[in-house]
Amino acid sequence: MKEKFDAIVIGAGPAGCACGYTLARAGMQVLVVERGKFAGAKNMWGGAFYGPTLGDLIPNFWEEAPFERYIACHRFSALSKDSCLSAEFTTPKFSEPPYNGVTILRSKFDRWFATKVEEMGAIVATGLEAEELIWDGNFIAGIEASGDELPASVIVSCEGVNSVIAEKAGIKNKSKARDVKQGIKEVIALPRETINQRFNLTGNEGIAWEFIGSFTRGLPGGGFIYSNKDSLSVGIVVQLNALAEKQVKANDILEDFKAHPYITRLIDGGKLLEYSAHLVPVSGINVMPKLYRDGFLVTGDAAGFVVGTGLILEGANFAVASGIAAAETVIRAKQKEDFSESSLAYYQELLEKSFILKDLKTFKEAPHFLENPRIYSLYPDLACDLAEKLLTNDGKPRKKVWKHLREATSNKVSLFQIAWELLKAVKTI
């Protein structure tokens, strides 16, 4: 009889590492399996981690974790064909630890996080894939990996958006294309001083910059630029079904984004270091699977714990928090020696109490709201058009805002509709 683990965690991303770390700290026998050659080898994202979750787990993590820059500045821009209208927020508070947000390159960061998990006493097995589940009646009793049977009291799926094991566990179906967005990204090297100059940053200040506009050709999605230490993360996120239905490739959208005169000069002279792609589950609680069954828990992206409102797109903090909640559930189940579905239902309780399910419920309507195509093309164009009209001096008598607004919107959309959708936005996000 092989050694039986208290828990096997599938995937060494933020959810899996947080789960493994918490379990090992409590003295549990934990195995974290990671299919990549090292933790982070298969992982990419836009670029930022927000909130106190990680600092709660590893106090002062920023002193040792390989993060890139703290986010001192948030900028939001609407792009029309050749114009740009922006809003920016910055406060000295964002520049003080514990930082509100930090930019991170996952390949470095996940590797560090996995090392912390090992230091805590868990086994992190890289280059090992959970291929099948082992069943004992209704119970999930272990995994098969590289031909070995590995028994465990609980399996925690932290496998991310392509959650093939959670599907095999029978608690969720394959995602639908309208419930995921495709993110693609280029990491572009630029000298640190150049980044600081171009983005008005000093020292280790960073920027998180989100864009909407006609470059997505009306498809639900947007662009982003995050500043790393010596590189920029430049990418787009677009609804997957829309790409297929409109027969557009994400890379063409990315190229249009990069070719915008305002973006071109920001990345000018940069050298491409990497091109990556990933899916983001964006339908949140509307398609949330069952989160537990006998001997099984599901966390992070695999559970669809992502909140996107257009202003924010967060998932990693949900991954970490749900990984911790899963670990606490396993620790409690171990004390009772009861790993049945009813015992693991404690996980749901923890999630209901935390920001995870609260946020997902608060922004329940956001995914549907964000399907409105006017947000991605008509409104950014109108905003830029209006700004141009207001600011251009062409020697003719000036008009008031209201008159310009009437002219800019005529034949396109009624002012009543704009007001209605603005109200809906304020109420939804």
Add this chain to the structure above:
Amino acid sequence: MNFASVEDKLAVNKYDIDRDFHINTHENICQTCEGHFCVFACPADCYKLTDGHITFSFEGCLECGSCRIICDKEAIEWVLPRPGFGICYEYG
């Protein structure tokens, strides 16, 4: 060098290419498919439409899973590459 094409971009990535495919396509189904959603959904241009036929190459695959989700004809069998193989992100 202008890195505009997917092919150029993939060339800078680090891969450990496996000898075996990790994605199998059912050509007989692909031939009857009119949508060819996979061609537009794949960010690595693994699926190409030539003379009405879908051709597939797995080497540049970024393992995002888009094709697995977008194909509504059940023509794509998507399994993960063998552990340690496939895309190996150095930045992510």
